[in-house]
Amino acid sequence: MTTTLRNKNIGVRRKISRFLSWNLLFVSTKNTRIFFTCITFLSLTSCSRQDSSLPGGTTPFRFEQPSGWPQPEFNFQANPLTVEGVELGRRLFYDGQLSKDGNFPCASCHQQFAAFATFDHNLSHGVENQFTTRNAPGMFNLAWHKEFHWDGGINHLEVQPLAPITALNEMGETMPSVISKISADSSYRMQFKKAFGNEAVTTANMMKALSQFMAAMVSANSKYDKVQRGQASFTTKEQLGYEIFKSKCASCHTEPLFTDLSYRNNGLSLDASLDDKGRMRITNLSSDSLKFKVPSLRNIMLTFPYMHDGRFNSPLQVLDHYSGGINKSATLDPLLQNGIPLTLAEKFNLMDFFYTLTDSTFIKDERFAAPR
Numbered sequence: 287m288t289t290t291l292r293n294k295n296i297g298v299r300r301k302i303s304r305f306l307s308w309n310l311l312f313v314s315t316k317n318t319r320i321f322f323t324c325i326t327f328l329s330l331t332s333c334s335r336q337d338s339s340l341p342g343g344t345t346p347f348r349f350e351q352p353s354g355w356p357q358p359e360f361n362f363q364a365n366p367l368t369v370e371g372v373e374l375g376r377r378l379f380y381d382g383q384l385s386k387d388g389n390f391p392c393a394s395c396h397q398q399f400a401a402f403a404t405f406d407h408n409l410s411h412g413v414e415n416q417f418t419t420r421n422a423p424g425m426f427n428l429a430w431h432k433e434f435h436w437d438g439g440i441n442h443l444e445v446q447p448l449a450p451i452t453a454l455n456e457m458g459e460t461m462p463s464v465i466s467k468i469s470a471d472s473s474y475r476m477q478f479k480k481a482f483g484n485e486a487v488t489t490a491n492m493m494k495a496l497s498q499f500m501a502a503m504v505s506a507n508s509k510y511d512k513v514q515r516g517q518a519s520f521t522t523k524e525q526l527g528y529e530i531f532k533s534k535c536a537s538c539h540t541e542p543l544f545t546d547l548s549y550r551n552n553g554l555s556l557d558a559s560l561d562d563k564g565r566m567r568i569t570n571l572s573s574d575s576l577k578f579k580v581p582s583l584r585n586i587m588l589t590f591p592y593m594h595d596g597r598f599n600s601p602l603q604v605l606d607h608y609s610g611g612i613n614k615s616a617t618l619d620p621l622l623q624n625g626i627p628l629t630l631a632e633k634f635n636l637m638d639f640f641y642t643l644t645d646s647t648f649i650k651d652e653r654f655a656a657p658r
């Protein structure tokens with residue numbers, strides 16, 4: 287039973303990613319991204335907004351690009367962030383109507399106080415008492431990501447929400463049904479008009495609003511960031527932890543995002559009941575077996591449990607894994623062939639450093655909180 291559902295769920299994601307890769311084959315123009323967005327929503331929008339001018343009457347949302355960070359991947363030209371669009375995205379993100387039984391908004395699995403991961407759950411609850419097959423990752427700085435999900439199976443933020451909405455073990459809905467519920471509400475129609483100049487509730491505009499909301503979520507105000515900006519300083523232990531981090535972890539968990547966004551096998555043994563081969567599900571290459579997207583370590587003290595299946599409950603367990611629990615297999619990352627030797631003192635220093643990665647401004651930011 288669960289296997290069938292899981293397969294269906296994977297099927298949906300594969301379909302979306304196949305659809306997108308098919309589209310990508312035809313993309314070779316200079317205006318790649320704009321062209322791509324236009325095809326994605328071919329039947330729903332026109333390409334008339336290829337320039338960056340905002341929809342009439344909207345206010346630009348101030349996207350904060352932290353200094354020294356790389357250029358974001360998010361296409362601000364094709365989907366400019368506006369205060370109205372982000373606000374609509376927020377309402378949708380917290381709205382149970384996007385799920386079949388009304389109880390599972392995006393926010394039920396992505397909780398702000400947990401940096402938008404699922405608090406204290408290895409797998410998350412979805413409709414009809416089902417569970418997801420992976421741990422919900424924290425959500426922040428997604429504007430810098432090119433691909434989404436642990437296996438990178440989704441390569442555009444504007445289609446990502448279709449996956450959870452339609453997955454039978456997550457929100458279990460269909461887009462026509464969601465659209466009919468949302469458009470029955472005149473206050474929603476007014477918000478669509480404010481954000482996009484048209485009160486019609488369309489899949490394209492819903493996806494745009496949700497992705498504006500997600501792209502707006504920048505987390506860059508932890509103690510670590512303040513130290514980088516010269517506004518704070520590390521304690522001796524935090525500094526020791528940072529040095530260990532830079533020499534032993536940063537080649538994959540690269541600053542400033544604390545991920546290099548690559549897919550790697552970090553030596554976890556395969557959980558036979560989940561049988562999750564990670565990136566290989568998408569590429570079908572055995573060389574990608576057991577590789578998963580390197581997660582960011584920002585807000586790491588808030589996003590437990592850890593790893594794609596939430597198998598570790600504490601950072602200490604994670605560090606024990608790196609120092610003594612690496613499972614050797616053909617695709618194990620070369621950097622981890624001998625594990626990462628760490629003394630107990632080094633582990634505690636690393637954890638002191640982890641605390642400096644918590645961004646309490648972000649988890650309390652009213653702009654991302656449930657609308658009142």
Ligand code: HEC
Nearest residue numbers: 391392395410411412418420421422434435436447450456
């Ligand atoms: C039932 C729980 C659940 C619900 C509801 C849910 N998600 Fe998720 N979300 C997950 C899980 C689990 C993953 C990891 C999936 C994977 O890697 O295959 C995830 C992954 C993501 C990611 C990828 C993050 C990354 O770092 O790659 C985004 C973005 C996201 N969800 C947004 C949403 C949005 C938007 C909604 C509502 C439309 C939503 N989610 C609803 C559980 C949920």
Ligand code: HEC
Nearest residue numbers: 534535538550552578579580581592593594604619621626
């Ligand atoms: C070879 C690349 C690589 C190195 C080196 C590495 N990691 Fe990781 N790390 C990963 C990958 C890949 C994952 C996700 C694996 C999965 O879930 O299957 C991960 C996951 C984690 C997680 C779980 C995060 C979450 O949100 O679930 C933590 C914590 C972590 N690593 C800490 C560290 C620390 C600390 C070091 C150094 C001692 C380190 N890593 C070194 C690749 C690496």
